[in-house]
Amino acid sequence: MTYLIIHTIHLFAAFIYGGFLIVDNLFLVHIKEEFSAQEHAKIRESFMRYVRKLVPPSLIVAVVTGLYLISQIYGPIGKEGLSTFQMILGFKAFLGIWLGLRGGLQVYFKIQPFVFKSHVLPFAFVITIIFLSQFMWIQ
Numbered sequence: 779m780t781y782l783i784i785h786t787i788h789l790f791a792a793f794i795y796g797g798f799l800i801v802d803n804l805f806l807v808h809i810k811e812e813f814s815a816q817e818h819a820k821i822r823e824s825f826m827r828y829v830r831k832l833v834p835p836s837l838i839v840a841v842v843t844g845l846y847l848i849s850q851i852y853g854p855i856g857k858e859g860l861s862t863f864q865m866i867l868g869f870k871a872f873l874g875i876w877l878g879l880r881g882g883l884q885v886y887f888k889i890q891p892f893v894f895k896s897h898v899l900p901f902a903f904v905i906t907i908i909f910l911s912q913f914m915w916i917q
Contacts, residue, residue: 781850788843794836795877796908798829799901834885841878844871866914873903 806825810818848871852864860868877900883889 781847784843784846788840788847791836791840791843795833795840795881796904798833799897799904802897803901830885834881837878837881841874844874862916863914866910870907870910870914873907877903 806822809821813821848867852867853861855864880900
């Protein structure tokens with residue numbers, strides 16, 4: 779039952795974080811085309827005011843719950859090495875931890891980490907994690 783509750787929390791937190799990246803990269807970038815620079819800045823700041831309250835904590839929750847989940851389902855490494863499931867899960871964990879470190883350093887410590895300042899690379903990582911999630915259960 780604990781696993782199910784934490785898995786549900788993990789999914790909601792990941793949806794919040796991933797949803798922000800999707801909205802930012804697919805929709806908000808087009809605001810520049812229809813509004814002046816001053817209007818664009820005002821619209822973006824209005825949106826980001828709410829984002830700053832919800833998205834960073836949800837990212838941290840997604841990473842922490844993800845670490846718990848991986849500890850529960852990774853399993854032992856067999857004599858033949860890592861299974862396909864373990865390799866994909868490990869790669870997903872790497873991407874998730876990278877996102878968590880980047881977001882935590884940027885938001886809570888005001889450090890612009892890992893050179894990347896836009897949301898394009900995190901967006902690509904989230905999309906990659908989503909696709910990997912679909913394939914990791916295929917044996």
